Amino acid sequence: MSEQNRFANLLKVAQQKPEIETFEPSTPTADVQTSEHLDIQTSKQPDISTSKAKSSSKDFKRTTVYLTQELHRRLKRASLDKEMEMSDIAEAAIAAWLDEHSDV
Known part of the structure; x- marks a missing residue:
């Protein structure tokens, strides 16, 4: 099973668990859900604020x-x-x- 499929399966299982807490996003781009049972954090979009901050900063080199x-x-x-x-x-x-x- 590919890593991407495995992660998708974990996400599907996590979303079905009753222990899931959904938090109101702090930014319009964040959609974060956590599951204490699986101890994972997932996001439908990457942390764009951090990624863009690094990519546009002169202090970082990709x-x-x-x-x-x-x-x-x-x-x-x-x-x-x-x-x-x-x-x-x-x-x-x-x-x-x-x-x-x-x-x-």
Whole structure:
């Protein structure tokens, strides 16, 4: 089963659970639902405010990294669990590695 299909199935199950709380969106673009049972957060649209802020900021540079499918799946899961963007987790990990290898 593809990762996209698996996520769609999880979302469908989460939407059927009675524990789901629906929050009023803080912005017109946000449509967030959470499920304590599955401990996931989903959104019909990506966090556009953060994504646009980074893409238009001179402080950020977009780059491409290649990850194994398994590592990408784990990163995606962690970003949902921690309610963080995948790029923020990757940035923290890269910064920690560079600090540890300060001779670079």
